[in-house]
Amino acid sequence: MDNRQFRxxxxxxxxxLFLPLVLLxxxxxxxxxxxxxxxxxxxxxxxxxxxxxxxxxxxSAPVRWGKRAFWTxxxxxxxxxxxxxxxxxxxxxxxxxxxxxxxxxxQSELKRLLRYTPPPKATFLTAKTLTDNGSxxxxxxxxxxxxxxxxxxxxxxMTSDGVLGRIVEVGSRASRLMLLTDYASRVPVVxxxxxxxxxxxxxxxxxxxxxxxxxxxxxxxxxxVLSSGQVGVYPAGLSIGIVETVDKGEIKVRxxxxxxxxxxxxxxxxxxxxxxxxxxxxxxx
Amino acid sequence: xxxxxxxxxxxxxxxxxxxxxxxxxxxxxxxFVFVPMVxxxxxxxxxxxxxxxxxxxxxxxxxxxxxxxxxxxxxxxxVFVLLFFVTRLNHLFLKTLSFRGLWTLFSVFSGLLxxxxxxxxxxxxxxxxxxxxxxxxxxxxxxxxxxxxxxxNIVNNxxxxxx
Numbered sequence: 043m044d045n046r047q048f049r050x051x052x053x054x055x056x057x058x059l060f061l062p063l064v065l066l067x068x069x070x071x072x073x074x075x076x077x078x079x080x081x082x083x084x085x086x087x088x089x090x091x092x093x094x095x096x097x098x099x100x101x102s103a104p105v106r107w108g109k110r111a112f113w114t115x116x117x118x119x120x121x122x123x124x125x126x127x128x129x130x131x132x133x134x135x136x137x138x139x140x141x142x143x144x145x146x147x148x149q150s151e152l153k154r155l156l157r158y159t160p161p162p163k164a165t166f167l168t169a170k171t172l173t174d175n176g177s178x179x180x181x182x183x184x185x186x187x188x189x190x191x192x193x194x195x196x197x198x199x200m201t202s203d204g205v206l207g208r209i210v211e212v213g214s215r216a217s218r219l220m221l222l223t224d225y226a227s228r229v230p231v232v233x234x235x236x237x238x239x240x241x242x243x244x245x246x247x248x249x250x251x252x253x254x255x256x257x258x259x260x261x262x263x264x265x266x267v268l269s270s271g272q273v274g275v276y277p278a279g280l281s282i283g284i285v286e287t288v289d290k291g292e293i294k295v296r297x298x299x300x301x302x303x304x305x306x307x308x309x310x311x312x313x314x315x316x317x318x319x320x321x322x323x324x325x326x327x
Numbered sequence: 328x329x330x331x332x333x334x335x336x337x338x339x340x341x342x343x344x345x346x347x348x349x350x351x352x353x354x355x356x357x358x359f360v361f362v363p364m365v366x367x368x369x370x371x372x373x374x375x376x377x378x379x380x381x382x383x384x385x386x387x388x389x390x391x392x393x394x395x396x397x398x399x400x401x402x403x404x405x406v407f408v409l410l411f412f413v414t415r416l417n418h419l420f421l422k423t424l425s426f427r428g429l430w431t432l433f434s435v436f437s438g439l440l441x442x443x444x445x446x447x448x449x450x451x452x453x454x455x456x457x458x459x460x461x462x463x464x465x466x467x468x469x470x471x472x473x474x475x476x477x478x479x480n481i482v483n484n485x486x487x488x489x490x
Contacts (some may be wrong), residue, residue, distance in 0.1 A: 065386045069408055072401025088362035090394045101350045226453050
């Protein structure tokens with residue numbers, strides 16, 4: 043009996059020693075499996091995001107309150123300075139409004155002359171952000187709106203300042219949006235008055251970089267970057283950012299929306315036929 | 328019997344703590360601090376009390392972190408289990424070390440693991456992560472080690488002796 047117990051204990055110890063090795067192999071298998079982005083895995087991730095998001099919201103409430111208290115105090119301290127800045131900005135905007143109204147009337151006249159067919163009207167909804175996944179490896183946000191609320195894969199996430207990213211995973215109550223700064227983010231854009239085509243590639247840093255520019259085309263700091271509408275990921279003409287630095291062939295773009303953790307985002311459906319929407323991902327029903 | 332349930336609960340505290348760290352990191356800009364912070368309890372409990380945070384628990388923590396993060400699936404589970412495995416292989420030697428010795432070896436292990444993590448990420452995503460980020464993460468981890476170790480020590484003492 044003792045011998046049997048001893049053998050059982052030894053076997054248990056051996057299993058215990060090699061168990062991490064087995065788990066390591068399984069993890070490695072997961073990494074390989076993850077590369078295929080199988081529907082099962084995507085569904086699993088979406089389901090877990092759906093389940094975990096309310097829990098995260100509760101758990102991180104004290105942190106959120108702390109952050110809010112800090113920013114409230116900060117706003118309070120800078121009230122006078124902000125007030126002066128806003129007054130000056132308001133004056134500038136009034137001038138721009140006059141110009142915009144003039145351009146709008148010219149544009150309507152030209153559209154009428156050209157018998158222009160307008161694109162489908164965009165619809166939007168506003169959603170609260172639940173979690174921010176601002177790791178060094180990925181840049182994404184989870185928002186408290188999903189299929190039930192009418193969110194679709196490929197919807198563009200925006201704030202009043204500009205484009206933030208797009209929806210990549212949709213659950214029933216929560217969705218994940220990939221920020222423009224994410225490593226996997228690639229946006230076809232046009233730059234400056236010459237409309238130079240390029241790709242805005244996220245690289246994990248605050249300022250994404252411009253790549254795939256045609257040879258011999260010059261891009262200067264201060265040039266405005268707009269979405270080109272190619273591939274159908276983003277509609278054409280969305281304000282994305284401004285060229286900040288051009289250094290040794292590396293062009294960095296400062297985004298109009300620099301705050302990657304806003305409390306609310308607008309999820310806009312531009313009604314374009316996007317490659318993202320037509321793929322056979324199971325989350326799109 | 329009445330004592331058994333609180334004891335069982337006590338032993339799950341390290342796991343729940345790690346889970347909270349992963350969950351908390353979902354709402355902070357300083358996420359890069361929180362997820363690798365799980366390295367500290369994994370290392371500590373692998374040396375001193377592996378039953379409280381065993382291989383299964385660590386693996387499930389990794390899978391959980393993988394699923395709720397937008398990182399390559401399997402990355403965190405691989406790194407967490409690797410840390411546990413390496414630590415367990417050397418736990419008899421590690422137990423004899425002083426605090427400074429443990430700190431040094433933890434720095435070496437975590438540095439290597441962060442490099443592996445970076446390497447896997449680069450292979451999977453085809454994008455090279457700035458080494459500055461790696462250095463930031465590593466520095467924070469090494470600097471926070473004494474604090475993490477103290478908390479783990481308190482938890483370990485609170486759990487009490489094994490029967």
